[in-house]
Amino acid sequence: MRLRTVLATLLLAAVPLSGQPAAAATPVTIAYAQRTQTWELVLTNGDVVKVPEALAVAPRDAVNAGARAAFLISGDGRHFFYYRKSDGRFAERTLHGKERVIRAIEAYTIGEEWPSVSGDGSFVVTGTSAPGLGVLVDLRKGKTLPLPGGTDWSFGGFSPDSERLLLQGADGGRVTVFDRGLRTRLRSKTRLWATALANDYVTAAAPVGSWPESRKLRLLNLRTGKASGTMTVRLPRGQHIDDLDFDKAGHLVVRSKTKTGVAVYRVSKTTGKATLLRRMTRPDAKVWVLPGDDEYEPWTEKK
CATH class of the missing domain: 2.130.10.10 (YVTN repeat-like/Quinoprotein amine dehydrogenase)
Known part of the structure; x- marks a missing residue:
């Protein structure tokens, strides 16, 4: 998992909430992500958090080298997903949580497989350029599921x-x-x-x-x-x-x-x-990602 290395290099810090009483505070979530020189999270309180560990494009040994790498946010704005620069694995994090690696999804297949995440960030599905699905992962249980048969x-x-x-x-x-x-x-x-x-x-x-x-x-x-x-x-x-x-x-x-x-x-x-x-x-960013977006939306890339 290389967790020590990732935590040492990923500059994502816990974002403190405002000084209001806990019962009255509005939870800080991710408003959107943008890619300039590196990936950044823009939070609902206006703070900006850099995610330098996230790949911007597929590595040179990938099937589609140089293709844009997916960066996704769950619909509730609490989870974000990216391919790691360190080893190309797909990973999930929350603003205050530890990184979880989804080993079944790798940067090598960027452009051949495209991930979608559930609204609460607990399930990942990849579509593929070939007929059929690629990977189905239940993050609540931490398991990759076999593809349903029949078609x-x-x-x-x-x-x-x-x-x-x-x-x-x-x-x-x-x-x-x-x-x-x-x-x-x-x-x-x-x-x-x-x-x-x-x-x-x-x-x-x-x-x-x-x-x-x-x-x-x-x-x-x-x-x-x-x-x-x-x-x-x-x-x-x-x-x-x-x-x-x-x-x-x-x-x-x-x-x-x-x-x-x-x-x-x-x-x-x-x-x-x-x-x-x-x-x-x-x-004014090269790539813009909203909560609930799939890998590509009509507004994702700056035209």
Whole structure:
């Protein structure tokens, strides 16, 4: 694990909270990460913490040498993930915690495998350039799980509570909900490509149209297999559905790239009305990563 070496070189320090009483203090989390000369975490209290141990690009002996290396933040803003310069292993940390190494994921495969993490940072899935998934790791239990059989699976997403995984069969006609032990909980036949699963583990959402210019979606009941009609999300002119998800309360949420950064909307499931929740302005950095991002989003790299 080379833990002593990593802790000696990684300059990530615990970030003290403000001087308010513990009961009243707002927890400090990661607002975003940016890559300038090195990777940095920008926290919700404005502090900036450098992560010099994180790789910026794939090493020379990698399949895709020089390709951008993933740096991910869990949706709750508490966990961050990166490839280590010291040995190319994928690692997870919290602001105040020790590094955990995910040995099954290595920098050698950057550009051939791309990791996704659950909202609470407790599960990692890698997609691959070949048919099928690469690695599934349950960090709560510290174990790598065998791939589910039957077909080559593609990853759709996690439920907001991180208790379910949404996978799509390679034949394109089967969507399956698995629990964290990769036991089948629900299976549905559909031609839709669902990318979001609600906390009821039954409702899914699928964008309609060609990415990245989609402005429409359909809702799918995985228990009955019935889908809603196509609904247009009423986004501002020039914006599209760049990321589709549900929040923990079951609301449909869309993230959309803007001219200055990213806007987040709550979308009515009946009318498609988009209510602005917040806007984020892109910093002047080569790479910008928000909590909940996959390895690549339309706003990740500076154009």
